[in-house]
Amino acid sequence: MSTADDLVARTARRQHAHAIMTALRELRVQLSLLNHQVGGHVELKDIDLDCFELISREGPVSPTALARRAGLHPATMTGVLDRLERGGxxxxxxxxxxxxxxxxxxxxxxxxxxxxxxxxxxxxxxELCAGRDEGELALVADFLRHATRAGRLATDTLAADRAGG
Structure with a gap:
């Protein structure tokens, strides 16, 4: 492959990566809006819903560990847990x-x-999945798992930077 071909391939790859990042940002916004609507139906604030999801997936968990994971001050977490507990x-x-x-x-x-x-x-x-073959679905699922891991790492890094260490 020539240098020109390499450049074309790298440019195409960057364009695809940019398109994926744009789509992920759009998905993040849409899911945030959906979460807000869901929270409104069950009288939970967005952060309460996020914390309930973390507890459901990773719990039981200590309030301190949950505050750390959610990036919240412990006093804020107390309020979140009070609301979640009052709501059952x-x-x-x-x-x-x-x-x-x-x-x-x-x-x-x-x-x-x-x-x-x-x-x-x-x-x-x-419905979206019904139009895809098994290989495509496996690829998308794998990509999303890796993207989630990358997001968790970025979150943990920012939290550590903010905490000063």
């Missing part, structure tokens, strides 16, 4: 061996309510 979304349980330690648990069954509200998106994604 989470419980805070003391550790049996260390009464100072608290674990936050998602209340079983509450995710079902959210799944119903996200149903329109789920159906649309299923």
């Amino acid at each position: 979304w989470v419980t805070r349980e003391r550790d049996a061996t260390d009464r100072r330690a608290v674990a936050v648990h998602a209340v079983r069954g509450r995710s079902t309510e959210l799944m119903r509200l996200y149903g329109g998106l789920g159906r649309a994604i299923e």
